[in-house]
Amino acid sequence: MVQISRHLEEEITVCLMNHFCGSVIGEFCRIAVEFLKKGLNPKIFEGAARKLSVSTETVQHGIEGLMYLLTESSKMMISEVDFQDSVLVLGFPEDLNKLLLQLYLDNRKEIRSILNELAPDFPHYHNLEWRLDVQLASRALRQQIKPLLTLKLHLEQNGRRNANVLQTDPATLLHLIRKLEQALGEMKTNHCRRIVRNIK
Known part of the structure; x- marks a missing residue:
């Protein structure tokens, strides 16, 4: 099970529950994976914030929260049950939990591959x-x-x-x-x- 800090929990909840539909969450997860490959791009935060009529910080924290959730879950290769337990504390609707689970299952191998490339090469x-x-x-x-x-x-x-x-x-x-x-x-x-x- 991934431990999510209270601050990240609030940001993810504000972003995903109050503002975003399933297609937007899917796009945010795609952006989160892209950011893992190429680094953060503040312009994407600004564009998304304008479209959703929310602050740039809300969008940024939401995507960073998703990145944290996906990377930590992928790093530990947690099971479906453990992943569901991790997002259960966020209080999302059931359909949103299922969407996040599917995004995790679809992307965990690619995320692990990215993390392996970023890891320092120790003797x-x-x-x-x-x-x-x-x-x-x-x-x-x-x-x-x-x-x-x-x-x-x-x-x-x-x-x-x-x-x-x-x-x-x-x-x-x-x-x-x-x-x-x-x-x-x-x-x-x-x-x-x-x-x-x-x-x-």
């Missing part, structure tokens, strides 16, 4: 090489074993690769693995899933 995993070095004994320390793990982590970003060399002892590595497994376990809890859904 990501390409390959990992490792080596275990063990000093079995020395004249100074006859009984002590000193294992050392050397990792060469290859990352890729924008088609370029770079390598990072890391060293650790097995005890530290095992501790790190336990902590990561614990964190992954926490991510499966209902509480964490609810938080992640709200911050995406």
